[in-house]
Amino acid sequence: MEYKKNDLLTVTIEDMGHDGEGIGKVDGYTVFVKDTVIGDKVQAKIMKAKKNYGYARLVEIMEPSKDRVEPRCAYARQCGGCQIQALSYEKQLAYKQQKIENNLIRIGGFQKEEIPMQPIIGMEDPYHYRNKAQFPVGCDKEGHLIAGFYAGRTHSIISNRKCYLGVEVNEQILNLVLAHMEAYDIPAYDEMTGKGLVRHVLIRYGFQSKEIMVCLVVNGGYIPEAEELIARLCKIPGMTSISLNINREKTNMILGRKGKLLWGKEYITDTIGPIAYQISPQSFYQVNPVQTQKLYEKALEYAGLEGNETVWDLYCGIGTISLFLAQKAKQVYGVEIVPAAIEDAKRNATLNHITNAEFFVGKAEEVLPEKYEKEGIYADVIVVDPPRKGCEESVLATMVKMQPKRIVYVSCDSATLARDLKYLRGEGYEVKKVQGVDQFPHTVHVETVVLLSHKKSDGHINVKGEFGEGEGKVPLDNIAKRAEEYKPKERVTYKMIKEYIEAKYGFKVHTAYIAEVKRDLGLPMYDAPNAVEELKQPRKHPTAEKVEAIKDALKHFEVI
Numbered sequence: 001m002e003y004k005k006n007d008l009l010t011v012t013i014e015d016m017g018h019d020g021e022g023i024g025k026v027d028g029y030t031v032f033v034k035d036t037v038i039g040d041k042v043q044a045k046i047m048k049a050k051k052n053y054g055y056a057r058l059v060e061i062m063e064p065s066k067d068r069v070e071p072r073c074a075y076a077r078q079c080g081g082c083q084i085q086a087l088s089y090e091k092q093l094a095y096k097q098q099k100i101e102n103n104l105i106r107i108g109g110f111q112k113e114e115i116p117m118q119p120i121i122g123m124e125d126p127y128h129y130r131n132k133a134q135f136p137v138g139c140d141k142e143g144h145l146i147a148g149f150y151a152g153r154t155h156s157i158i159s160n161r162k163c164y165l166g167v168e169v170n171e172q173i174l175n176l177v178l179a180h181m182e183a184y185d186i187p188a189y190d191e192m193t194g195k196g197l198v199r200h201v202l203i204r205y206g207f208q209s210k211e212i213m214v215c216l217v218v219n220g221g222y223i224p225e226a227e228e229l230i231a232r233l234c235k236i237p238g239m240t241s242i243s244l245n246i247n248r249e250k251t252n253m254i255l256g257r258k259g260k261l262l263w264g265k266e267y268i269t270d271t272i273g274p275i276a277y278q279i280s281p282q283s284f285y286q287v288n289p290v291q292t293q294k295l296y297e298k299a300l301e302y303a304g305l306e307g308n309e310t311v312w313d314l315y316c317g318i319g320t321i322s323l324f325l326a327q328k329a330k331q332v333y334g335v336e337i338v339p340a341a342i343e344d345a346k347r348n349a350t351l352n353h354i355t356n357a358e359f360f361v362g363k364a365e366e367v368l369p370e371k372y373e374k375e376g377i378y379a380d381v382i383v384v385d386p387p388r389k390g391c392e393e394s395v396l397a398t399m400v401k402m403q404p405k406r407i408v409y410v411s412c413d414s415a416t417l418a419r420d421l422k423y424l425r426g427e428g429y430e431v432k433k434v435q436g437v438d439q440f441p442h443t444v445h446v447e448t449v450v451l452l453s454h455k456k457s458d459g460h461i462n463v464k465g466e467f468g469e470g471e472g473k474v475p476l477d478n479i480a481k482r483a484e485e486y487k488p489k490e491r492v493t494y495k496m497i498k499e500y501i502e503a504k505y506g507f508k509v510h511t512a513y514i515a516e517v518k519r520d521l522g523l524p525m526y527d528a529p530n531a532v533e534e535l536k537q538p539r540k541h542p543t544a545e546k547v548e549a550i551k552d553a554l555k556h557f558e559v560i
């Protein structure tokens with residue numbers, strides 16, 4: 001059956017996609033419905049219809065799923081921050097566990113029974129976990145000042161000073177800043193005109209130290225009557241740092257390069273386990289410290305250190321994992337591409353009196369081979385925590401050459417994790433444990449820690465198998481079932497990717513852009529005859545927005 005735009009359908013949601021959208025089928029026609037959860041029976045209106053599938057808007061929940069809960073936040077549907085707040089926390093965890101497992105099967109080529117999945121680590125209280133918030137400031141239609149969050153995939157601000165994922169003091173700080181702006185007629189920044197002063201309010205909170213940082217991002221060099229605002233903010237217990245960040249660029253980047261301290265220290269200090277970290281407005285720092293500690297403890301446990309090991313921490317950021325590992329290793333080497341992060345890492349090592357950690361600025365794919373091949377620095381254990389795109393294949397190849405006993409892979413994207421595990425498995429590393437950690441409750445994101453150890457090639461086992469019915473024999477039915485699972489999936493064409501993007505994002509992408517993203521992800525190009533198609537202006541590259549949309553489509557169709 002084929003449907004068209006504006007058709008009303010009654011659909012039962014059977015599955016959830018990568019972005020938390022509900023998926024159901026009506027007469028063999030697949031429908032994606034945002035804001036629904038598995039088990040809901042809903043009425044939905046088709047907004048974009050394709051031949052075999054369509055995107056629909058939720059009109060009415062006819063029978064709610066038993067796993068549906070009332071979101072705490074009144075803006076959960078509009079806000080881009082959370083995607084699955086309407087699903088019970090228990091089921092959110094099950095969804096994330098399944099997401100990791102599915103990717104390892106579909107992309108990594110693992111059999112379900114081969115995956116040593118550990119029960120996912122969730123939070124006891126999955127609210128108020130974020131130690132950092134960046135509130136955009138603007139005006140509503142009547143011209144009143146507002147602060148809040150961007151609606152999903154847009155830059156329109158939803159006025160909301162009380163986010164249940166952030167700390168409670170955020171609201172008090174926002175109230176003081178906005179009252180000050182109102183009292184002195186200080187205009188909010190307008191993205192369209194590039195005029196106005198206050199762009200964002202950045203707040204950081206040390207969960208252990210209770211120290212607070214407030215940084216106002218301004219399109220200028222000062223804030224009128226700053227003394228008065230500072231005097232009010234200082235009364236909040238724990239206030240440690242008040243500063244301006246100057247951003248005069250017409251850009252989507254929140255922070256500019258220059259900062260100006262108004263009061264207190266330039267940084268706050270916080271601890272994860274026994275390690276203290278100094279955090280400035282610009283520093284990258286994990287946003288959920290409670291779960292980060294569990295994640296790092298797992299990484300440390302998997303590293304299995306006894307005190308004599310040389311350990312590499314690739315993609316080390318400000319050295320958070322490196323310093324954790326340094327407690328138990330002989331020597332740790334960290335590699336990170338951002339120079340400022342390495343400065344933080346070195347400062348944090350000094351702050352903690354850690355002398356067995358050395359940090360290098362550069363690309364992991366360049367630093368690692370150089371240090372190994374030219375200087376002979378080897379590895380007993382290698383830990384990697386790459387960005388969403390995963391590791392470059394050349395990094396994995398060098399890691400394999402170095403033959404560490406163990407590899408600990410920390411990942412924020414289980415699709416690229418699965419791709420990289422497939423490579424490492426092919427090179428003699430065995431996946432020993434897979435542990436999901438829920439760092440971001442109410443969102444679709446999940447962290448995974450994987451332990452791999454080197455399979456010694458000094459032995460072999462003989463496997464005898466007999467097919468047929470009866471004890472000790474492998475039933476032929478099972479073989480048929482396996483064969484069914486191995487059947488190649490429907491080929492994902494460039495046309496399908498283009499249609500998906502146009503339907504979901506409302507813009508078109510060129511074939512050559514899709515090919516470029518696929519190439520960057522290291523995906524095979526043999527199924528893309530028109531990937532060689534030339535652009536009229538061949539030197540242009542897709543914008544970040546288009547790259548994200550293409551990756552999303554590739555995930556949607558399970559190419560990555």
Ligand SMILES: C[S@@+](CC[C@H](N)C(=O)[O-])C[C@H]1O[C@@H](n2cnc3c(N)ncnc32)[C@H](O)[C@@H]1O
Binds near residue numbers: 284321
């Ligand atoms: C997921 S973060 C991990 C940060 C750190 N391990 C932590 O837990 O705080 C990934 C880091 O990889 C860095 N990065 C990205 N590409 C890189 C590359 N080619 N070589 C080295 N570092 C890179 C990013 O700047 C970022 O700090």
